[in-house]
Amino acid sequence: MKNVARLCLAAIALAGTLGATAANYDPRETFAPFTYPQPVNAYRSGSGMPGPMFWQNRADYDLAATLDPVKNTLSGKATIHYTNNSPDALDVLWLQLDENRFTADARGNFTAGKTEKRHTDGYRIASVTVGQGDKRAEYVVSDTRMQVRLPEPLAAHGGKVTLTIVYSYDLPGDFGGRTGFAPSKNGNIYEMAQWYPRMCVYDDLRGWDTAPYLNSEFYLEYGDFDYAITVPSNMIVAGSGELVNPDDVLTATQRERLAKARESDSTVMIRTPAEVTDPASRPKTGGTLTWKFRMKNTRDVAFGASTAYVWDAARINLPEGRKALAMSVYPVESVGEKSWGRSTEYLKASVEHFSSKWYPYPYPVAINEAGSAASGMEYPGIVFDPMKAPAKALHMVTAHEIGHTWFPMIVGSDERRNAWMDEGFNTFIDVYEADAFHHGEFAPKRDGEYAPKGGNPVDEILPLLADPNAPPLLMGADMVKETYRHPATYFKAALGLVLLREQIIGPERFDPAFRKYIATWAYKHPTPSDFFRLMESEAGEDLSWFWRGWYANNWQLDMAVTKIDGSSVTVENRDQLVMPATLRVTFDDKSTKDIRVPVETWQQHRSFDVSVPGDRRIVRAEIDPDHVIPDRDRSNNAWPR
Template sequence: MRASLWIGVAALAVSGAQAAGYDPHTAFAPLSLPGPINPVRSGSGQPGPSWWQNRADYQIRATIDTKAHALSGEEAIRYTNNSPDTLDVLWLQLDQNLYRPHSRGKDGAEPAMAKYMSAGSTDGYTIESVEVEQGGKRVAAQTVESDTRLQIRLPTPLAGKGGQVTVHVRYRFDIPGAFGGRMAWGPVKGGAIYDLAQWYPRMAVYDDVRGWDTLPYLAQEFYLEYGDFDYWVTVPANMIVAGSGALQNPQEVLTARQRARLAQAANSDATVKIVAPSEIGTAPAAGTKTWHYRMEDTRDVAFSASDAFAWDAARIILPNGKTSLAMSYYPAESAGPQAWDRSTQYVKDTVENMSKRWYPYAWPAAINIAGPASGMEYPGIVFDGITDKDKELFWITAHEIGHSWFPMMVGFDERRDAWMDEGFNTFIDTFESDDFNKGEFGPKRDSEFAPGGGNPVDEILPILADPAAPPILSRADTVIEKYRHPVTYFKSALGLVLLRNEILGPERFDPAFRRFIALWAFKHPKPSDFFRFMESEAGEDLSWWWRGWYLTNSTYDVAVTKIAPAANGGTLVTVENRDPMVMPVTLRVEYADSSHEDIHLPAETWIRQTASDIVIAPGKRVVRATLDPDHRLPDHDRSNNVLAAQ
């Protein structure tokens, strides 16, 4: 998700910094992680031998009324209860109810977001009927609506370990305008664009941690079950529908020329125009068309519909021998050689590189939409800005497409743990900035990573020093807008950078991170699963790191305090850890002959004491000692990192 409001890290106040002081007993104390160890979630951070996960398969038929700007739909949800529990109720998520005048999300909005949240309203979902089909019988269900949730009371309890029920829902809602944020409609040159997400009532997750997870929608993102989706969207005949998954009926909705161009794109590494900007507005306007899409093994689907779309595509080559399609849809005013003309290549490159580096992309298409809902991601499709161009278009495209990995394939709970969704994705998209076109847009230095454009370890210092800044492991809804990007995106991503580059090294981090993705693809890992897995797979007790960076908001300061003769004829260099957080660090010792030696000091250098003497072998005269000589750590006082011998 792109920020709607952004306050740069460098602009945050640094007064009232935390009391300094390092205590080895606190830093290295045993750490009890919040998540359980049991047969479902193992102590190694892997899915356990008794892993289970419920499933929701959807068939949805929807129609857009472009005069009323409204959507009506019918859905059938086949819900499979793989848990060991018998369920007497089901819960649906009604996210459109956020837009009601007095929803919890609106009334609970902080001042920084209240103006944005109050820019418009709708009546939310109108649920016309809910029926439950069990044992061959279909009956009206008793329901209770509560803000953005709907409880369905089952006529017959649903057995565990594979019991199934089908829920039938008829519904409608008015499509929000620009105030919709994550989904909206808006006018463009030559027509209108409808970015449709949260467009059908969705099953809540029933998991092993909380049972039904029914957090209300307060404008944080989503937590959803996986399944297969078939959906049909009926629109005026002159509109194009771009949807998650694969188009099932091209013969019915595309012209022969469009089908031929699409077939060409499926075998082309160069971008092929399916509908050129000059061809916008030439489709017959009479009647309607119904577009049928299918997507398998996904937690959600979204789509965009417009009578003003240009459309282009190119082949994506995946490392497992499969292919996918990179596609872009945009109005005429978005076209241009440094604007959306390049979008499909940005999508193609991002998917190919992330697939090679981390895990193969899972779906038949990756789509970028220029529309009114700017900077938002869904499985197989992302919504970006009509006016985006140059490096901003590349960065936002790479970031939103990167969400295909987190949380679309690895199903993090964005409602509670937004830092995993946004931070993990910000981490992987920094690599894409270096990879694309020999680093054309690298290194990444936008508002999500090094927002001031400088060294990330300096950019994070105001957050670490701010006593009001929340720890990363805070419930997402409690993080106010002032800290949302600095903590949820930036600090979380920088934590993975430091873990990879300074603590474990790429040779241990990368294989472990890849295996975590593979093991948890299309499942629901929790923070404790990630912490345990990285420790087990990389072979390191990292309790001091999880505590210092994730569970608390701590500062870091190391110092060289003395250079003195050693009893063995060599030299003693005394190093101190002065602040609550501890990290490995490089000590560079410079000699009188202009040579130097780098000594890697592990975090355990300070496991028993605040200061440690490092013995330098005799034979050379030490003239200077420097901690973190390459400026890779978030040390808030670098003035004490260097000491010259007397």
């Protein structure tokens, strides 16, 4: 996902803290019974696991499309094999027509602060047919959705239907944001996402989930994809999944180099910069070629196409001896070790790290594609990143975008409604990837809006927590203003997991629980409540106070030391958020002792006297001495002041 403008919040992190007392804290509110957003039922259990009657529908796709780089149009035929595993008979099907986002009257034009001056006419639907006999189906298009009315209801518990749509549309160019094209020295670079009608999800939460495509992302069913892309013969296509007809579209030299790359930990050139303008780097001159790809158990596919691609690749080493292929395609302008020359190294390292630490990468290929129309965007098996990115920024965006393979490509949360469950979770795993890559070459991981000099993230979050207009994380993605989207959806959500892992639960319990969450909900659709319940159940911790304070509200934390009386130290909680913390006491012989103050301290108390064992005289006490929790007022953290 693209970065946004720097967080511009007033310096109000300390507003109202002077003169604050523990009376501002009410434990009855912080520790009240927490109502989870989604209830427990036969479909979703109290442990956060799928229930005994859990079901999920399926959509398999056969796609064929032709890209015309002269007219800048795409024409296609989508055949969708839909399986209804739900307990309900379905008399209609709903699909997403994302290209309608670029029409002049699209709803999304009225949500982003100002309307776009450039438009297309969206999807042109030539025909919609259903079943083996290709019966014409009635349909209605509403903004970015299409309702197809079935001639007879689709049976519950495994009913199947085939839907075929013939369509075309004009490409939106560089204003498309997530799909379009932009120029390079040796030709336009086409970044093609959301390029076919996609099934809406029908689930146990609300039936058809038909949230329109405004500017937030996606919620999609899983299935197998076979797709064919026809382009002029001088173009290279890089697509999600595995290329299944390399003999038709690659030269013998390129096939040999790819075979070498599959056995190499070092990057191998498949198409060199010098070969980009050499007609011999294509298997034929003139006419078109059709590139065929296959991808299994995925929720989407995307591709890039250009005459301008330099191409390199290397082997990815996965758990249990499995292998995959990392590839990068980029224009000659991006060549060099300080730019895209290390892209495949970054891609390979991040996939290997995420696979070993959290869950194995499931696909045969991972691709980093350089352009500018859709750069900074993720799809299964392929990510689009900025062609002008320097080394550090390219490493960061590469790791982040391919990290979306885990959230939400594997763990298929609803990005349209709960963006923090993919952007925040993904930003969280980025933190540790940055530490691991090349002995921390680009560490620590910090998003530029918050810690441009590598500052402490628990300080960087304070203006957001102090802002009365900032949204809670449990809010629909399209309802979050752009000003807050990155600070809340990415940064706060990621910091919440860092706090859970490093301060509240501990890595020894957090890591297995988080891995269990990923494995349990791989290729399924978890809700926020599923995540909350599973983490509690697996980690063995009641975390309702944290879900309420950090996710359901935008509460602040203010802990204080107010007195030393002999062998007793008085600590207070002065605001509505609570956290476990370390109290460090210093004795008159300059030795120190750390005492853990758990969150349970604040279930009944606003102020608490901590007894320090031993007979040495205490000369100083400080709460959170290592500066690891987001305390809004550190002037009261130590005694004496």
